[in-house]
Amino acid sequence: MTYTKYQEIVKKETPKKKLAQHLLFAFISGGLIATLGELFYNFALNILHFPLEESSFFAGICLVSLASILTMLTFHNDLAQLCGAGMFLPTTGFANSLTSASMEGRSEGLIQGIGASIFSLAGSVICYGILISWYFATIYYLLNLWGINIWA
Amino acid sequence: MGINIKLDNCYIYSCGVVATKEEALHLSDYLDIVHDSLFADGKYYVDGEKQMLIEAISFALTKAQLSKDDLDFILGGDLSNQITTSTEIATLFETSYLGLFSACATSVEAINIASIILEGKKAKNILVYTSSNYGVSERQFRYPTTYGIQKKQTCTTTVNGAVAIILSSKKTKIKVSAVTFGRAIDSLSLNVNDMGSLMAIAAFDTLKKHLKASETNCKDYDLILTGDLSKVGISVLKQMLKEEGEDVDNISDAGELIYKDNEKKLAGGSGPACLPLVAFSLIINKMESSEYKKVLLIATGSLHSKVSVAQQHNIPVIAHLLELIKEEEK
Numbered sequence: 001m002t003y004t005k006y007q008e009i010v011k012k013e014t015p016k017k018k019l020a021q022h023l024l025f026a027f028i029s030g031g032l033i034a035t036l037g038e039l040f041y042n043f044a045l046n047i048l049h050f051p052l053e054e055s056s057f058f059a060g061i062c063l064v065s066l067a068s069i070l071t072m073l074t075f076h077n078d079l080a081q082l083c084g085a086g087m088f089l090p091t092t093g094f095a096n097s098l099t100s101a102s103m104e105g106r107s108e109g110l111i112q113g114i115g116a117s118i119f120s121l122a123g124s125v126i127c128y129g130i131l132i133s134w135y136f137a138t139i140y141y142l143l144n145l146w147g148i149n150i151w152a
Numbered sequence: 153m154g155i156n157i158k159l160d161n162c163y164i165y166s167c168g169v170v171a172t173k174e175e176a177l178h179l180s181d182y183l184d185i186v187h188d189s190l191f192a193d194g195k196y197y198v199d200g201e202k203q204m205l206i207e208a209i210s211f212a213l214t215k216a217q218l219s220k221d222d223l224d225f226i227l228g229g230d231l232s233n234q235i236t237t238s239t240e241i242a243t244l245f246e247t248s249y250l251g252l253f254s255a256c257a258t259s260v261e262a263i264n265i266a267s268i269i270l271e272g273k274k275a276k277n278i279l280v281y282t283s284s285n286y287g288v289s290e291r292q293f294r295y296p297t298t299y300g301i302q303k304k305q306t307c308t309t310t311v312n313g314a315v316a317i318i319l320s321s322k323k324t325k326i327k328v329s330a331v332t333f334g335r336a337i338d339s340l341s342l343n344v345n346d347m348g349s350l351m352a353i354a355a356f357d358t359l360k361k362h363l364k365a366s367e368t369n370c371k372d373y374d375l376i377l378t379g380d381l382s383k384v385g386i387s388v389l390k391q392m393l394k395e396e397g398e399d400v401d402n403i404s405d406a407g408e409l410i411y412k413d414n415e416k417k418l419a420g421g422s423g424p425a426c427l428p429l430v431a432f433s434l435i436i437n438k439m440e441s442s443e444y445k446k447v448l449l450i451a452t453g454s455l456h457s458k459v460s461v462a463q464q465h466n467i468p469v470i471a472h473l474l475e476l477i478k479e480e481e482k
Contacts, residue, residue: 003340009391009392009395013391014346076298077301080301096298097300100300
């Protein structure tokens, strides 16, 4: 049995990816989450009479809390298995990564457990988020020095 | 090359099998205790694993009517870091202990070593145990259990359970008649999402070695049970054997069997307890009732860690084999 022959067999026996189903579920679930966010936003804006900017913060906070509660109740991972990128990409995925990582560290206590592991998955997002924002701030600063104002 | 050893002095004396209700779907009649959740009565995953292990051991001892002091040797292993679960359980005994790690192949590795010790007449009763827990191993090898990532259809799910077996030189119905140790093989792959088809290489290698050494064919056995190749891996193995002209009708996989019709478990079960959960409940019962007379157990393991894969090191795979025969009553 040669390795190429083996690879051929594996290729043949591996189940096909259900791409169409995944795309559809991600599209629908992502859309639903966005709609939910929009509802929270309008609720804050029109009923609670928050200012425009604070209303979008409110929507974000609501989605994050909801995702964390779902994670805590262990529903989030089942939903995510079905919805894929639809639940992973919005801010709900970020909230889930923080909550799930800290839940995992619960057994080691507050410092070495929850505190140390909370950013174990989301750490990359935060680290490179800060790095990228620093790069763009530098570019923005240099452009301003040369007298170019991109907002004008 | 590798070692294939014929044995004449090693018998399965008793076994204790504990799992959760998800595993019990197809095995419920043969399990000693069925828990509702993988936490058992504990607070954390690891508490659940330990509790199940202790229960399995006490069942094995009770069935064998032995006390702790009758054991001459203990061998055990699991999936937690530095096999702490097994070692902590071993502290409850005052007997020599060997901690083993071959990932999901630990169970058969332990039985094989115990059989050789018995064959050398260095001991009378040996306790062998392994356990696995979804929460513990998920943390060790993948993401937090509640992390919302979409798993691939080829992924396996670790089974929750513990198995303790007492091997003895005292004659019983079921005899360990031969063991074959596998070699560690570089799978030339980093695909942790499809360990079944990687481990099929090792299973194929060890099985061929055993068949050659014992001058038999797959047909000569009533059942060849692999450990946790999953739906994908078992079909890869069958295809590989077919290419070599072997008969594959009597080959099945414990991981596929244990979570049959359970879509949530993706490709099937895995973990050190996966093979013994099936083998030492369902299969051993069928052997005792003479439905099966000659059975091969092949436990396959993927010997990687989260770090080694992240460092782009290929996954080594291994498979150990064990031959059980039903002793004819005279």
